[in-house]
Amino acid sequence: MWERSKVTALASLYTPEHTMFRDTCRRFFEKEVKPHHAQWEEEGLVPKALWRKAGEQGLLCMDVAEEDGGAGADWLHNVILIEEQGRVLATGPGFSLHNDITSPYIRHYATEAQKQRWLPKMISGEMITAIAMTEPGTGSDLQSVRTSARKDGDEYVINGAKTFITNGQNADLIIVVCKTDPGAGAKGTSLICVEGDRAGFKRGRNLEKVGLKAQDTSELFFDNVRVPAENLLGGEGMGFIQLMQQLPQERLVIAVQAIAAIEAALEHTIAYVKERKAFGKPIIDFQNTRFKLAELKTKATVARVFVDECVAKHLRKELDVAGAAMAKYWTTDLQCEVVDECLQLHGGYGYMWEYPIARLYADSRVQKIYGGTNEIMKELIGRTL
Ligand SMILES: Cc1cc2nc3c(=O)[nH]c(=O)nc-3n(C[C@H](O)[C@H](O)[C@H](O)COP(=O)(O)OP(=O)(O)OC[C@H]3O[C@@H](n4cnc5c(N)ncnc54)[C@H](O)[C@@H]3O)c2cc1C
Numbered sequence: 001m002w003e004r005s006k007v008t009a010l011a012s013l014y015t016p017e018h019t020m021f022r023d024t025c026r027r028f029f030e031k032e033v034k035p036h037h038a039q040w041e042e043e044g045l046v047p048k049a050l051w052r053k054a055g056e057q058g059l060l061c062m063d064v065a066e067e068d069g070g071a072g073a074d075w076l077h078n079v080i081l082i083e084e085q086g087r088v089l090a091t092g093p094g095f096s097l098h099n100d101i102t103s104p105y106i107r108h109y110a111t112e113a114q115k116q117r118w119l120p121k122m123i124s125g126e127m128i129t130a131i132a133m134t135e136p137g138t139g140s141d142l143q144s145v146r147t148s149a150r151k152d153g154d155e156y157v158i159n160g161a162k163t164f165i166t167n168g169q170n171a172d173l174i175i176v177v178c179k180t181d182p183g184a185g186a187k188g189t190s191l192i193c194v195e196g197d198r199a200g201f202k203r204g205r206n207l208e209k210v211g212l213k214a215q216d217t218s219e220l221f222f223d224n225v226r227v228p229a230e231n232l233l234g235g236e237g238m239g240f241i242q243l244m245q246q247l248p249q250e251r252l253v254i255a256v257q258a259i260a261a262i263e264a265a266l267e268h269t270i271a272y273v274k275e276r277k278a279f280g281k282p283i284i285d286f287q288n289t290r291f292k293l294a295e296l297k298t299k300a301t302v303a304r305v306f307v308d309e310c311v312a313k314h315l316r317k318e319l320d321v322a323g324a325a326m327a328k329y330w331t332t333d334l335q336c337e338v339v340d341e342c343l344q345l346h347g348g349y350g351y352m353w354e355y356p357i358a359r360l361y362a363d364s365r366v367q368k369i370y371g372g373t374n375e376i377m378k379e380l381i382g383r384t385l
Helices: 016-043 048-056 076-087 095-109 112-124 182-188 239-275 287-315 321-345 347-351 356-368 374-382
Strands: 129-132 148-152 155-166 173-179 189-195 201-206 217-228
Touching: 016 048, 016 076, 048 112, 076 095, 076 239, 076 287, 095 112, 095 129, 095 239, 129 155, 148 173, 155 173, 155 189, 173 239, 182 189, 189 217, 189 239, 239 287, 239 321, 239 356, 287 321, 321 347, 321 356, 321 374, 347 356
Parallel strands: 129 173
Antiparallel strands: 148 155, 155 217, 173 189, 201 217
16 A cells, blocks of 8 residues: 555654544544434534534644644644544534634634634634635625625624525534625625624524535524624725635645545445455456556545645645645546546445445535635636746
């Protein structure tokens, strides 16, 4: 077996401490998540108690600085957690959204008082977070969001609707992308945190999806929701710049999830084709099977090297917008290709939910859509040429 940790750009960065953290993650996902995931798929969300357990194990917001109550861990810990979650195909818990996508906005743009209000609870799992950018009328075109936040004395009054929001049912704190100056385009965009118990805030349906069955994805409604002015993150009108600064990490996270899914798909498929027989011999003895798997394994290896290189760059703060876009679009396209080919090698069993490859198939498709569609990724890359 090809050992990535010995040859990729991350090889020299792993320490015994990272290995211990991987063991903790593996134990947690094997014991606390894997046995219950099918039930959570039926229920459409994971219980809040799981978040507390993850907090107790130190699996939430690991990279928050020690002075803010965190462990001050490097981002490689976050990567390890995503990989271990991907290994058991547990797409339900929205930990990565909380760890890698929402918490950076608090870490980078919150005041000391805001950090003290929110970060300790985010680390313990008492406070689950979400970020609400997308609206029924606009997704890719973020500048066109219509949710408004009007200043009224020392409060903002928020009106509007969001959709497709991950952690939407469970979230206790939502970073809402809204317009504080609707006439100013991108420059009128601000990020305002809304607690889940504010009057006028309503959660809509837990949306029924093709995959990610255990993950809650929701519509959110804001009807004259009043929040104190100190819930604004950073300055008024800074929202678009803040999003542009943080979205590359979100895209890299999706690439890390993609390569974890690719490797899991191959592992399950290789085991299956050795077991399953047709015409009196194991499926792997057909040249087509071996050639197909040889091609997929090669592509997976190239992808792994590329993703690890992007992670290493990100750790050095050198990954730019185009680089993150390349990683997101190319690995998620590959994920869908690999998973589809692997499902084919399973025959009819591949289409049955009880087989891991079926779950991988259903869960993979959205990777090309969220975090910015792959078409938007090509736009971002194209602009730099
Ligand atoms: C499961 C799931 C979870 C999600 N989680 C969140 C979340 O937590 N928070 C959040 O804010 N959003 C979330 N989203 C929303 C997601 O980010 C959007 O769906 C995505 O950005 C696309 O927006 P849209 O659906 O409005 O599609 P549209 O923008 O309407 O795009 C439709 C099609 O047009 C193409 N298109 C649009 N503009 C261009 C262009 N300029 N050039 C070429 N093609 C273009 C797109 O690529 C796509 O193929 C989630 C979505 C899903 C499905």
